[in-house]
Amino acid sequence: MKRNRNRNKAFAFLVITALTACSGPPDLGDKPLSDRTLNLEEFFEGKSVAHGQFQDVFGNVQRRFDVQIAGTWDGRILKLVEDFTYDDGETEQRIWTLEKTGKDTWKGTAPGVIGKATGQENGDTFNWTYRIDLPVRKGTMRVDFDDWMWLLADDRLLNRAYVSRFGIRIGEAIVVFEKK
Template structure:
């Protein structure tokens, strides 16, 4: 009886791992969908609002939110003050400090982020990776973010972030940014 349960559990875990592996993530493009050039320092300077949600791997949407962002660029550092309001009334503030390290490369820090985040801009695309202790109801959960952003218009940016823990995808955050 116990051996059968262990076998079933093993198949279930293998099935979930196979399902997670089947959903491919984007790659930094060699060719672009548009001739737009994303410059984070230009897009995020000033006021921006974002609308988003987290969707787990089973398709459930347990949380939606809005984010008011105030960005300042001093020629070297982009500071983003993000004020989150969740659909359940909870609030959170995260302050990112991003540093442009090359023509198309960035590093960044924020409270809760472990180490330094790193990113690369290419054409209309930005990829940003980091590990963070994300606030949850019972404390924090350490997760990895693999953020992908695409400049849709001069004032609209689409963001899809793949969230994982111990190499297993937990879900995705979908955000839509709009300059005010």
């Protein structure tokens, strides 16, 4: 009986993995959703807040969070100080240092990020990818983020981050940023 349950769980996992592999993230070549233009440095300079959650591949919400963000822009470097508060009361601070490397391209670092994060703006969209040793409740977990952001209004940005480990999607983070 237990053997059948384990076999069923393994089969369900393979089916979910196959289905999520078929539905990929957006592409910078996709048609823009609006005529707005996202300029990361303009949106994040000053104070902003974010509200989000992480959910696994089955759609189960695993954790919710709020973030207070302070951004400074010096004409080349965008520094973001992110203060996270999780639904269980845990707190975390992540400090990003992003460098504008071209008209629409960025690279950046933050504690835990392996190598450099890279990003590109296109119209109302920004794509940001990186590998990070992400703090989790019992240590850290090395994961890859494929962040997609869309400027919904001058003061609102939607972020959908596809999170994978060993090339297999393990979940998504959905975040809404609001400029103060």
